[in-house]
Amino acid sequence: MNNMLTLTAAEIAEKLTAGELTSVEVTQAFIDRIIATDGEALDADNRAAGKNGVNAYLHLNAEEALAVAKSVDEDRAAGKELPALAGVPIAVKDLIVTKGQPTTAASRMLEGWMSPYDGTVTQKVREARMPILGKTNLDEFAMGSTTEHSAFGVTRNPWSLDRTPGGSSGGTLAALAAFQAPLALGTDTGGSVRQPAAFTGTVGMKPTYGSxxxxxxxxxxxxxxxxxxCARTVLDTALLHEVIAGHDPKDSTSLQTPVGSFADAARAGAAEGGLQGLRVGVIKELSGEGFQPGVLARFNESLELLKSAGAEIVEVSLPSVKEAIGAYYLIMSSEVSSNLAKYDGVRFGLRKxxxxxxxxxxxxxxxxxxAGFGAEAKRRIILGTYALSAGYYDAYYGSAQKVRTLIQRDYAKAFEVADVLVSPTAPTTAYKLGEKTKGDPMAMYMGDIATVPTNLAGVPSISLPGGLADEDGLPVGIQFTAPAHEDERLYRAGAGLEALLTEKWGGPLHQQMPDLETLIRDFNFEGAK
Incomplete structure (x- = not known):
């Protein structure tokens, strides 16, 4: 594997600035890696068929990415001032509209649709002069926790090809774990960047709602x-966060909060004494029964490391989180029912x-x-429509919103005694493909118990690698949560723990990954259907 692929985004940016690398070299290296590890899964139209390889990408944007990289190299050679991450490639989840590329939400309903405009975050990435490598796979319309609900094939976990990478941003985080991109954009509705980050040994950040x-x-x-x-390190995640954050008049929920110094917070946390005096609250309800032993073992080791670095460990209680899953799926499904109503074959979407x-x-x-929606999308539309129907609105949707208020109050109370809260990101390591999607869907939904409360509360949360579980050798995620608008605290805490764990392991976790190309060569894709 090309050594450029294992560099962090920060290291790539430094080498580009110093003239040790060119953006064309770096971008081509990642394109070659995508082709090598998705292989025959990319057809003539660059759409992943899901038969060979990781299947992280639905569209490969090679021509445009190389053109952007070339223009960056030319401007740098001419001495022009460039943004900090100019020339560093990035992948974008196929839920974010991107001009000139397909945006399908991994659904037959939008198959082949080309957006006539860029989303705000996509526009900011372009303004930062970052080559967009392509669009990554997801659960259809972001509905799922395994990336098995894509209309265009499942994405496989680069640590073990018979496992899910999580979801719904499974393609995004799998691309990072597979060294198919140094940076990526995902979306998080109930843990959709944090849970797959945990499953793939990468970093996923859910910022304050509206930021x-x-x-x-x-x-x-x-x-x-x-x-x-999303990235492979906390610092890289912070650098990307600074690029895409900020107020947007086009979004009615966008906050006026200034963009924080996220990268500085990460550097401060990783420095000696960076965690001294930080009050870390252990959530009693998210650290015991129902969690895999290997997950708890790595979590408890992380607590000991935090304590040794001068952090104060306190126990906090969030009594209402036991009701979070029920409230979340009622609120989410109700809003799904409303948002997807326009895909009717008359006004918008596939016509059959x-x-x-x-x-x-x-x-x-x-x-x-x-014809256009898959089974999980239909299930959630039906559930949401029922919850919003006459005679049931107050009993279901209204009650769920009351639980949401209780969760927000519990978080506010916990933050009176702790600067950040900590828990495992997910109760288990990565599921085997088909393990949670065949049969009772509640088995899959309950895997979000540690992540959905922060979405209901609107507070920021980050997941970073915590090591490998003893039972299966798969990655475990550690999740930090902070009060609204205090995203910088997460980068301080996350980078501090990351530095301690990296020292303990003798290097970053991804150095312990099996060779992906060997896994792909030896894996029986036909037999795994």
């Missing part, structure tokens, strides 16, 4: 959705005519939605 624009992000649940920066009988609007809608 990053959602304009141009295909809506799933508008009061919960948030764009999240009924095979028999008269062609009426109602029958076109039925045929189009039957």
């Amino acid at each position: 990053i624009s959602r304009y141009g992000v295909i809506a799933m649940a508008s009061s919960l959705d948030q764009v999240g920066p 005519l009924p095979e028999e009988g008269n062609v009426t609007i109602e029958r076109v809608m039925g045929a189009s939605r039957a």
